[in-house]
Amino acid sequence: MIWLAWRQFRGQAMAVYGLLAVLVVILVITGPPLPGSGVARLTSAEDKVYNAGIMLVYGLPAIIGIFWGAPLVTRELEAGTYRLAWNQTVTRTRWLATKLALTGLAAATAAGLLSLAVTWWAGSIDAASQPSTLAHVVSVTGADAFASRVSPPVFGARGIVPVGYAVFAFVLGVAAGILLRRTVLAMAVTLAVFVAVQVAVLFAVRPYVIPAAQDTIPITSANISKLGVSGSGGVAELAVAGPRGAWVLAAETVDAAGQAVTAPPWTATCVMPPRQVSETHPVPSQECFAKLSALGYRQLVTYQPASRFWALQGIETAIFLTLSALLTWLCIRWTRTRLP
Amino acid sequence: MTAVLRARALGKKYQRRWALTDCTLEIPAGHVTGLVGPNGAGKSTLLNLAAGMLTPTAGTIEVCGGRPGSGPAQLAKVGYVAQDTPTYARLTVSDHLRLGARLNPSWDDALARRRIERLGLDPNQRAGKLSGGQRAQLALTLGLAKRPELLILDEPVAALDPLARREVLQDLMEAVAEHGLSVVLSSHLVADLERVCDHLIVLVTSQVEITGEIDGLLATHHRLVGPRRDIATLPADQHVISASHTDRQTTLIIRTEAPILDPAWTVSTIGLEDLVLAYMGRTARVGSGSGSGRRPALEVLR
Numbered sequence: 001m002i003w004l005a006w007r008q009f010r011g012q013a014m015a016v017y018g019l020l021a022v023l024v025v026i027l028v029i030t031g032p033p034l035p036g037s038g039v040a041r042l043t044s045a046e047d048k049v050y051n052a053g054i055m056l057v058y059g060l061p062a063i064i065g066i067f068w069g070a071p072l073v074t075r076e077l078e079a080g081t082y083r084l085a086w087n088q089t090v091t092r093t094r095w096l097a098t099k100l101a102l103t104g105l106a107a108a109t110a111a112g113l114l115s116l117a118v119t120w121w122a123g124s125i126d127a128a129s130q131p132s133t134l135a136h137v138v139s140v141t142g143a144d145a146f147a148s149r150v151s152p153p154v155f156g157a158r159g160i161v162p163v164g165y166a167v168f169a170f171v172l173g174v175a176a177g178i179l180l181r182r183t184v185l186a187m188a189v190t191l192a193v194f195v196a197v198q199v200a201v202l203f204a205v206r207p208y209v210i211p212a213a214q215d216t217i218p219i220t221s222a223n224i225s226k227l228g229v230s231g232s233g234g235v236a237e238l239a240v241a242g243p244r245g246a247w248v249l250a251a252e253t254v255d256a257a258g259q260a261v262t263a264p265p266w267t268a269t270c271v272m273p274p275r276q277v278s279e280t281h282p283v284p285s286q287e288c289f290a291k292l293s294a295l296g297y298r299q300l301v302t303y304q305p306a307s308r309f310w311a312l313q314g315i316e317t318a319i320f321l322t323l324s325a326l327l328t329w330l331c332i333r334w335t336r337t338r339l340p
Numbered sequence: 341m342t343a344v345l346r347a348r349a350l351g352k353k354y355q356r357r358w359a360l361t362d363c364t365l366e367i368p369a370g371h372v373t374g375l376v377g378p379n380g381a382g383k384s385t386l387l388n389l390a391a392g393m394l395t396p397t398a399g400t401i402e403v404c405g406g407r408p409g410s411g412p413a414q415l416a417k418v419g420y421v422a423q424d425t426p427t428y429a430r431l432t433v434s435d436h437l438r439l440g441a442r443l444n445p446s447w448d449d450a451l452a453r454r455r456i457e458r459l460g461l462d463p464n465q466r467a468g469k470l471s472g473g474q475r476a477q478l479a480l481t482l483g484l485a486k487r488p489e490l491l492i493l494d495e496p497v498a499a500l501d502p503l504a505r506r507e508v509l510q511d512l513m514e515a516v517a518e519h520g521l522s523v524v525l526s527s528h529l530v531a532d533l534e535r536v537c538d539h540l541i542v543l544v545t546s547q548v549e550i551t552g553e554i555d556g557l558l559a560t561h562h563r564l565v566g567p568r569r570d571i572a573t574l575p576a577d578q579h580v581i582s583a584s585h586t587d588r589q590t591t592l593i594i595r596t597e598a599p600i601l602d603p604a605w606t607v608s609t610i611g612l613e614d615l616v617l618a619y620m621g622r623t624a625r626v627g628s629g630s631g632s633g634r635r636p637a638l639e640v641l642r
Binding site for chain 1: 391394395409412415416418419424426427428431435438439440442443444482483486
């Protein structure tokens, strides 16, 4: 049975692994940028590779779900060949289990390899990532601010979670195929459900699987990252950079009593003076911040610290692998009871 | 008589439509049994149930002493060549043989290679490029080389031209003679069945109309032609299968074990096709005539 499963799968496997090999070669040739240097300032080519790497690691599981998962059973149903396969001396449970195991393993390996290559390539950038602040934006020579690896755009493209995504997307495709019995429809549903599950996990699960840390941070000229001024001249929005490498979930300004407030209206003009003044005072005045902190205004930040990266990775991978196991069980059950 | 297939009150429902209802039949071992009936009689459903492709909604079915599709041991006993003889279009002929060898412990590789060679199939050709007849031969080879106790063929030659049909059936017959397996073969082409089968089952709307060895059936059925008369006046041992009347003449097809003594009749033998058609037509007429038959019920469901 393994022979048949491989014989049917090898074309698709070679297509994906071929592309994967090309990508890995490109990453190895370009090499990780600025090895050892603490500051990440990328050339435009490196910047493209960095972003493409993130997109590819996110894209691969979807591709696996659509092109490996969905057609796995529907192709047999549409061509009628299931009637040939199921009448050899192999039960359909073993038939499906073998196909799931072989292709699932290939999916996990492909995602693991790609993630490994991209994580290695971007290692120095991830290490150098630091929160974006106004000081960075103002100073021309500062480092580019890259998202930390624990925060959303990067987290899913590093470490071991892509393996969980890929296995899940694959089994999801198979399950959709068994239920819908039509390849194209199953492909579309696989993509929609996979994206929906990833978004749901990002917003509803990942921030809460480990209770978030909270810290109060003084507002300083060095860490202020955002200041929005409302039409009436008051402060609409004020943010500071969270702890280095952290994923900031929420931030609010609190007063001396610890109550959530908006910063006093004078902060806006004080921190960001009108243009003609700011030319004479290029740096925000320290007095404002001293006054703010003297009055007890601080920033209360809720965040997932950088140190939890691997814990969060492990938990999320486990979640996706558990979902995959559940779907596998359903697939085998449905193949016995609902098909053809 | 040992039965290779035994169905009791067998029924199968798809969504809301019954494809087979209350079907009870036995198929004897060691025969080539032809299963014939009009479209929608439930032939394919019955064979799919026998192969374990479907599970019954009602009743029981037993094939070679086991429940169809219940495990590898049962799968090994039953070979099944599905309608349209599916093969993997992208796999070559020799890939298919390897598939059979890998997936069947009882695989007879010599038999398979011999057949492929004799048929003149190129082992390196993809199955998708084969003609319909060649594909049917390949599917049949897979079924035969598995060395099953029972080989089930669901309209294996329906899509083929007459020449290819004759070749496939001829081949099947040779293989059956050589290996002595039981075969159940469905078709709505009686002429095909006549060529290969020695046992016949006529299935109309899930019910067995007649079953028996073809020689015996042909010996006990007669066509009577004579002056017009009421069929109620026939002797009790003559069962009328079909009757047609003109103003002056009556033509009957009857079943009887006894000799026909009435000199008013001109007695002639009938062919298998006429026999089958007589039985298939009977149900339709009885149903629509009396209003209580099975045919109207079927139309309501449809």
